[in-house]
Amino acid sequence: MSLTVLVVDDSTVMRAMIIRILRLTGLCIGQVYEASNGKEALSALDATPVDLALVDINMPIMNGEEMIDSIRKNPATADLPIIVVSTESSVERVDRIRQKKVEFVHKPFTPEVLRKMVLQLTGVPYEQLSGENSLSQIGPDF
Amino acid sequence: MNNSAERILYRKSALIFEQLGFLLPRPDTGQASDNESTSAVVPFKGPFSGCLVVSLSTEIARQLSCNMLGDEKVSNDMLQQDSLREIAHVICGNALPAIFGIESVFRLDPPAICDAKYPAEAAKDFSQVARALITFDTGTAEVNLFVESVAIRRMPQ
Numbered sequence: 174m175s176l177t178v179l180v181v182d183d184s185t186v187m188r189a190m191i192i193r194i195l196r197l198t199g200l201c202i203g204q205v206y207e208a209s210n211g212k213e214a215l216s217a218l219d220a221t222p223v224d225l226a227l228v229d230i231n232m233p234i235m236n237g238e239e240m241i242d243s244i245r246k247n248p249a250t251a252d253l254p255i256i257v258v259s260t261e262s263s264v265e266r267v268d269r270i271r272q273k274k275v276e277f278v279h280k281p282f283t284p285e286v287l288r289k290m291v292l293q294l295t296g297v298p299y300e301q302l303s304g305e306n307s308l309s310q311i312g313p314d315f
Numbered sequence: 316m317n318n319s320a321e322r323i324l325y326r327k328s329a330l331i332f333e334q335l336g337f338l339l340p341r342p343d344t345g346q347a348s349d350n351e352s353t354s355a356v357v358p359f360k361g362p363f364s365g366c367l368v369v370s371l372s373t374e375i376a377r378q379l380s381c382n383m384l385g386d387e388k389v390s391n392d393m394l395q396q397d398s399l400r401e402i403a404h405v406i407c408g409n410a411l412p413a414i415f416g417i418e419s420v421f422r423l424d425p426p427a428i429c430d431a432k433y434p435a436e437a438a439k440d441f442s443q444v445a446r447a448l449i450t451f452d453t454g455t456a457e458v459n460l461f462v463e464s465v466a467i468r469r470m471p472q
Binding site for chain 2 (some may be wrong): 189231283
Protein backbone atom coordinates (compact mmCIF):
# COMPACT_ATOMS: atom_id res chain seq x y z
CA MET A 174 0.00 0.00 0.00
CA SER A 175 1.22 3.53 -0.75
CA LEU A 176 -0.10 6.94 0.21
CA THR A 177 -1.15 9.56 -2.32
CA VAL A 178 -0.26 12.96 -0.89
CA LEU A 179 -1.05 16.61 -1.61
CA VAL A 180 1.54 19.18 -0.48
CA VAL A 181 0.31 22.79 -0.29
CA ASP A 182 2.78 25.63 0.23
CA ASP A 183 3.42 28.88 -1.65
CA SER A 184 7.16 28.23 -1.64
CA THR A 185 8.50 25.90 -4.36
CA VAL A 186 11.53 25.15 -2.21
CA MET A 187 9.47 24.38 0.90
CA ARG A 188 7.24 22.02 -1.09
CA ALA A 189 10.33 20.20 -2.34
CA MET A 190 11.69 20.12 1.21
CA ILE A 191 8.48 18.68 2.64
CA ILE A 192 8.38 16.03 -0.10
CA ARG A 193 12.01 15.20 0.61
CA ILE A 194 11.35 14.73 4.32
CA LEU A 195 8.19 12.77 3.53
CA ARG A 196 10.24 10.35 1.44
CA LEU A 197 12.80 10.06 4.24
CA THR A 198 10.13 8.78 6.64
CA GLY A 199 10.56 5.26 5.25
CA LEU A 200 6.82 5.12 4.51
CA CYS A 201 5.57 4.00 1.13
CA ILE A 202 4.70 7.24 -0.63
CA GLY A 203 3.02 7.04 -4.03
CA GLN A 204 1.97 10.00 -6.17
CA VAL A 205 2.68 13.42 -4.64
CA TYR A 206 0.70 16.38 -5.96
CA GLU A 207 1.62 19.99 -5.33
CA ALA A 208 -0.35 23.22 -4.98
CA SER A 209 0.87 26.72 -4.20
CA ASN A 210 -2.25 28.00 -2.42
CA GLY A 211 -5.57 26.85 -1.01
CA LYS A 212 -7.53 27.50 -4.19
CA GLU A 213 -5.18 25.39 -6.29
CA ALA A 214 -5.32 22.68 -3.64
CA LEU A 215 -9.13 22.54 -3.73
CA SER A 216 -9.02 22.19 -7.54
CA ALA A 217 -6.47 19.41 -7.18
CA LEU A 218 -8.69 17.61 -4.66
CA ASP A 219 -11.68 17.93 -7.00
CA ALA A 220 -9.67 16.23 -9.73
CA THR A 221 -7.93 13.56 -7.66
CA PRO A 222 -8.61 12.10 -4.25
CA VAL A 223 -5.60 11.85 -1.94
CA ASP A 224 -4.89 9.97 1.30
CA LEU A 225 -3.15 12.82 3.11
CA ALA A 226 -2.55 16.59 2.79
CA LEU A 227 0.37 18.57 4.18
CA VAL A 228 -0.63 22.22 4.33
CA ASP A 229 1.02 25.56 5.05
CA ILE A 230 -1.11 28.22 6.75
CA ASN A 231 0.10 31.56 5.44
CA MET A 232 -0.42 31.57 1.68
CA PRO A 233 -1.67 34.13 -0.86
CA ILE A 234 -5.07 33.89 -2.64
CA MET A 235 -6.51 31.35 -0.18
CA ASN A 236 -4.77 30.62 3.11
CA GLY A 237 -4.54 27.26 4.83
CA GLU A 238 -7.29 27.86 7.38
CA GLU A 239 -9.83 28.84 4.70
CA MET A 240 -8.78 25.84 2.65
CA ILE A 241 -9.20 23.43 5.58
CA ASP A 242 -12.66 24.88 6.29
CA SER A 243 -13.69 24.20 2.66
CA ILE A 244 -12.30 20.67 2.80
CA ARG A 245 -14.19 19.91 6.02
CA LYS A 246 -17.46 21.29 4.58
CA ASN A 247 -17.26 19.05 1.50
CA PRO A 248 -18.61 15.56 2.29
CA ALA A 249 -16.17 14.03 -0.23
CA THR A 250 -13.13 15.39 1.63
CA ALA A 251 -14.49 16.03 5.14
CA ASP A 252 -12.43 13.24 6.70
CA LEU A 253 -9.20 13.86 4.80
CA PRO A 254 -6.19 13.53 7.15
CA ILE A 255 -4.43 16.92 7.20
CA ILE A 256 -1.11 17.91 8.72
CA VAL A 257 -0.49 21.64 9.05
CA VAL A 258 3.17 22.52 8.54
CA SER A 259 3.93 25.96 9.91
CA THR A 260 6.19 28.21 11.96
CA GLU A 261 3.16 29.48 13.87
CA SER A 262 4.02 29.97 17.54
CA SER A 263 0.75 31.40 18.85
CA VAL A 264 -0.73 28.74 21.15
CA GLU A 265 -4.16 30.28 20.63
CA ARG A 266 -3.94 30.04 16.84
CA VAL A 267 -2.49 26.52 16.93
CA ASP A 268 -5.36 25.40 19.21
CA ARG A 269 -7.89 27.00 16.85
CA ILE A 270 -6.34 25.19 13.89
CA ARG A 271 -6.28 21.87 15.80
CA GLN A 272 -10.03 22.17 16.34
CA LYS A 273 -10.43 21.66 12.60
CA LYS A 274 -9.42 18.00 13.11
CA VAL A 275 -5.86 18.47 11.88
CA GLU A 276 -2.45 17.72 13.31
CA PHE A 277 0.20 20.39 13.57
CA VAL A 278 3.92 20.08 12.89
CA HIS A 279 6.28 22.93 13.61
CA LYS A 280 9.06 23.79 11.12
CA PRO A 281 11.76 22.53 11.18
CA PHE A 282 10.74 18.91 11.68
CA THR A 283 12.40 15.54 11.28
CA PRO A 284 11.30 12.51 9.22
CA GLU A 285 10.70 10.64 12.50
CA VAL A 286 8.22 13.24 13.75
CA LEU A 287 6.42 13.28 10.42
CA ARG A 288 6.27 9.46 10.22
CA LYS A 289 4.70 9.23 13.67
CA MET A 290 2.12 11.84 12.76
CA VAL A 291 1.24 10.28 9.39
CA LEU A 292 0.72 6.85 10.99
CA GLN A 293 -1.36 8.36 13.78
CA LEU A 294 -3.56 10.39 11.43
CA THR A 295 -4.10 7.82 8.70
CA GLY A 296 -4.56 4.96 11.15
CA VAL A 297 -2.70 2.65 8.78
CA PRO A 298 -0.36 0.22 10.58
CA TYR A 299 3.36 0.83 10.00
CA GLU A 300 3.79 -2.68 8.52
CA GLN A 301 1.41 -1.78 5.69
CA LEU A 302 3.09 1.53 4.88
CA SER A 303 6.77 0.71 5.25
CA GLY A 304 8.86 -0.26 2.26
CA GLU A 305 10.61 0.96 -0.84
CA ASN A 306 9.31 4.32 -1.97
CA SER A 307 12.21 6.20 -3.45
CA LEU A 308 11.26 5.36 -7.04
CA SER A 309 7.80 6.88 -6.79
CA GLN A 310 7.22 9.73 -9.18
CA ILE A 311 6.44 13.22 -8.01
CA GLY A 312 3.23 14.50 -9.49
CA PRO A 313 2.74 17.60 -11.59
CA ASP A 314 2.16 21.10 -10.30
CA PHE A 315 -1.44 22.19 -10.28
CA MET B 316 23.77 43.32 22.42
CA ASN B 317 22.30 40.77 24.79
CA ASN B 318 24.36 37.65 25.55
CA SER B 319 21.43 35.41 26.36
CA ALA B 320 19.57 36.43 23.21
CA GLU B 321 22.71 35.88 21.13
CA ARG B 322 23.16 32.36 22.50
CA ILE B 323 19.55 31.48 21.78
CA LEU B 324 19.67 33.04 18.32
CA TYR B 325 22.84 31.10 17.46
CA ARG B 326 21.48 27.80 18.80
CA LYS B 327 18.15 28.09 17.00
CA SER B 328 19.71 29.27 13.74
CA ALA B 329 22.36 26.53 13.71
CA LEU B 330 19.74 23.85 14.36
CA ILE B 331 17.50 25.14 11.58
CA PHE B 332 20.36 25.28 9.06
CA GLU B 333 21.15 21.70 10.02
CA GLN B 334 17.60 20.29 9.96
CA LEU B 335 16.10 22.30 7.14
CA GLY B 336 19.16 23.00 5.02
CA PHE B 337 21.26 19.92 5.75
CA LEU B 338 24.17 22.31 6.41
CA LEU B 339 26.38 21.37 9.34
CA PRO B 340 27.81 24.37 11.22
CA ARG B 341 31.47 24.26 12.19
CA PRO B 342 32.13 24.36 15.92
CA ASP B 343 34.49 27.34 15.62
CA THR B 344 33.24 30.86 15.09
CA GLY B 345 34.67 32.44 11.99
CA GLN B 346 34.42 35.82 10.38
CA ALA B 347 31.70 36.93 8.02
CA SER B 348 32.61 36.18 4.42
CA ASP B 349 33.93 39.19 2.62
CA ASN B 350 32.47 38.15 -0.70
CA GLU B 351 28.99 38.98 -1.92
CA SER B 352 26.01 37.97 0.16
CA THR B 353 22.26 37.76 -0.27
CA SER B 354 19.95 38.94 2.51
CA ALA B 355 16.33 38.43 3.48
CA VAL B 356 14.33 40.35 6.07
CA VAL B 357 11.37 39.16 8.12
CA PRO B 358 9.52 42.10 9.69
CA PHE B 359 7.35 41.22 12.69
CA LYS B 360 4.74 42.86 14.92
CA GLY B 361 3.38 41.92 18.31
CA PRO B 362 4.06 43.23 21.80
CA PHE B 363 6.69 45.25 19.94
CA SER B 364 7.90 45.32 16.38
CA GLY B 365 11.23 44.57 14.79
CA CYS B 366 12.86 42.53 12.09
CA LEU B 367 15.21 39.63 11.60
CA VAL B 368 17.74 39.74 8.77
CA VAL B 369 19.55 36.66 7.44
CA SER B 370 22.54 37.10 5.10
CA LEU B 371 24.14 34.19 3.30
CA SER B 372 27.44 34.13 1.46
CA THR B 373 27.10 33.16 -2.21
CA GLU B 374 28.14 29.52 -1.91
CA ILE B 375 25.99 28.90 1.16
CA ALA B 376 22.97 30.38 -0.63
CA ARG B 377 23.55 27.95 -3.51
CA GLN B 378 24.14 24.95 -1.24
CA LEU B 379 21.10 25.71 0.88
CA SER B 380 18.87 25.80 -2.17
CA CYS B 381 20.33 22.58 -3.62
CA ASN B 382 19.98 20.79 -0.29
CA MET B 383 16.42 21.91 0.29
CA LEU B 384 15.44 20.90 -3.23
CA GLY B 385 17.40 17.67 -3.00
CA ASP B 386 18.97 18.36 -6.38
CA GLU B 387 22.46 19.67 -7.14
CA LYS B 388 21.59 20.86 -10.64
CA VAL B 389 18.40 22.85 -10.51
CA SER B 390 19.34 25.77 -8.30
CA ASN B 391 18.97 29.24 -9.81
CA ASP B 392 18.72 32.76 -8.42
CA MET B 393 14.96 32.55 -7.96
CA LEU B 394 15.13 29.27 -6.04
CA GLN B 395 18.07 30.49 -3.97
CA GLN B 396 16.05 33.52 -2.94
CA ASP B 397 13.05 31.31 -2.16
CA SER B 398 15.24 29.10 0.08
CA LEU B 399 16.69 32.11 1.86
CA ARG B 400 13.26 33.63 2.48
CA GLU B 401 11.96 30.34 3.87
CA ILE B 402 14.87 29.72 6.21
CA ALA B 403 14.73 33.32 7.45
CA HIS B 404 11.02 32.89 8.18
CA VAL B 405 11.57 29.63 10.08
CA ILE B 406 14.48 31.09 12.10
CA CYS B 407 12.38 34.12 13.02
CA GLY B 408 9.35 31.98 13.96
CA ASN B 409 11.50 29.82 16.24
CA ALA B 410 13.83 32.46 17.70
CA LEU B 411 11.26 35.04 18.84
CA PRO B 412 9.32 32.81 21.29
CA ALA B 413 12.60 31.31 22.51
CA ILE B 414 14.04 34.75 23.28
CA PHE B 415 10.96 36.66 24.42
CA GLY B 416 8.85 33.79 25.82
CA ILE B 417 5.92 31.88 24.31
CA GLU B 418 3.44 34.29 25.86
CA SER B 419 4.75 36.97 23.47
CA VAL B 420 2.81 36.33 20.28
CA PHE B 421 4.26 37.84 17.13
CA ARG B 422 2.77 38.08 13.67
CA LEU B 423 5.44 37.58 11.03
CA ASP B 424 5.17 39.45 7.75
CA PRO B 425 6.12 37.57 4.58
CA PRO B 426 9.91 37.44 4.22
CA ALA B 427 11.48 39.58 1.49
CA ILE B 428 14.84 39.75 -0.22
CA CYS B 429 16.61 42.94 0.79
CA ASP B 430 19.69 44.91 0.00
CA ALA B 431 22.93 43.80 1.65
CA LYS B 432 22.99 47.18 3.38
CA TYR B 433 19.59 46.56 4.99
CA PRO B 434 20.95 45.60 8.44
CA ALA B 435 22.61 49.01 8.68
CA GLU B 436 19.34 50.66 7.58
CA ALA B 437 17.30 48.63 10.09
CA ALA B 438 19.61 49.74 12.86
CA LYS B 439 18.40 53.32 12.30
CA ASP B 440 14.83 52.42 13.27
CA PHE B 441 15.46 49.61 15.74
CA SER B 442 18.03 48.51 18.30
CA GLN B 443 20.11 45.50 17.42
CA VAL B 444 19.78 42.97 20.23
CA ALA B 445 21.50 39.91 18.85
CA ARG B 446 23.79 38.73 16.09
CA ALA B 447 24.68 35.13 15.27
CA LEU B 448 27.44 34.23 12.85
CA ILE B 449 27.31 30.62 11.72
CA THR B 450 30.35 29.23 9.96
CA PHE B 451 30.20 26.37 7.47
CA ASP B 452 33.00 24.75 5.50
CA THR B 453 32.24 26.84 2.42
CA GLY B 454 30.91 30.12 3.78
CA THR B 455 28.88 31.85 6.46
CA ALA B 456 25.39 32.79 7.50
CA GLU B 457 24.77 35.91 9.56
CA VAL B 458 21.55 36.42 11.51
CA ASN B 459 20.73 39.83 12.98
CA LEU B 460 17.79 40.60 15.23
CA PHE B 461 16.48 44.15 15.62
CA VAL B 462 13.66 45.28 17.92
CA GLU B 463 12.08 48.48 19.16
CA SER B 464 13.96 49.93 22.10
CA VAL B 465 10.97 49.29 24.35
CA ALA B 466 11.64 45.54 24.02
CA ILE B 467 15.12 45.66 25.47
CA ARG B 468 13.95 45.68 29.08
CA ARG B 469 11.84 42.55 28.50
CA MET B 470 14.85 40.50 27.54
CA PRO B 471 16.64 37.96 29.73
CA GLN B 472 20.19 38.97 30.58
